[in-house]
Amino acid sequence: MDFRVINCRGCGRLFSKTDKGRLCPECVKALEEKFFQVREYIRENKGASIIEVSRENEVSVEQIKEWIREDRIELDSATDPDFCCMTCGVPIKSGKYCEYCKKKMVNQLSGVYVQKQPTQGEGGVQHNGERMRFLQK
Ligand SMILES: [Zn+2]
Numbered sequence: 001m002d003f004r005v006i007n008c009r010g011c012g013r014l015f016s017k018t019d020k021g022r023l024c025p026e027c028v029k030a031l032e033e034k035f036f037q038v039r040e041y042i043r044e045n046k047g048a049s050i051i052e053v054s055r056e057n058e059v060s061v062e063q064i065k066e067w068i069r070e071d072r073i074e075l076d077s078a079t080d081p082d083f084c085c086m087t088c089g090v091p092i093k094s095g096k097y098c099e100y101c102k103k104k105m106v107n108q109l110s111g112v113y114v115q116k117q118p119t120q121g122e123g124g125v126q127h128n129g130e131r132m133r134f135l136q137k
């Protein structure tokens with residue numbers, strides 16, 4: 001069997017599972033719309049806490065935290081104890097790692113590029129990769 005029918009985590013309806021996770025297509029769409037609403041709200045209400053964002057947008061705190069972990073939204077203040085760098089424990093605003101550890105990891109992944117060796121002509125591809133990471137934010 002290639003597909004499984006499961007209950008949607010959002011509305012409880014049965015649907016055949018896709019690689020999108022545990023939400024039916026309708027809920028995925030609704031969630032995307034929520035996401036844009038939340039992102040807009042955070043932009044207009046700088047400094048809002050997760051609780052406030054949750055209350056004002058009718059989104060669960062867990063969902064907001066998921067977005068933050070996915071680095072899709074960013075809190076204005078890094079005060080939530082749930083958000084600490086997984087490597088060094090420093091409070092962060094979004095994602096899983098602090099800027100310092102992120103840099104360190106990039107260094108390890110593509111040491112050649114970060115150390116900047118101007119004499120090597122191979123930098124193009126890695127440079128692109130780096131730029132794409134920025135664009136995603
Ligand atoms: Zn659903």
Ligand SMILES: [Zn+2]
Nearest residue numbers: 085088098101
């Ligand atoms: Zn760190």
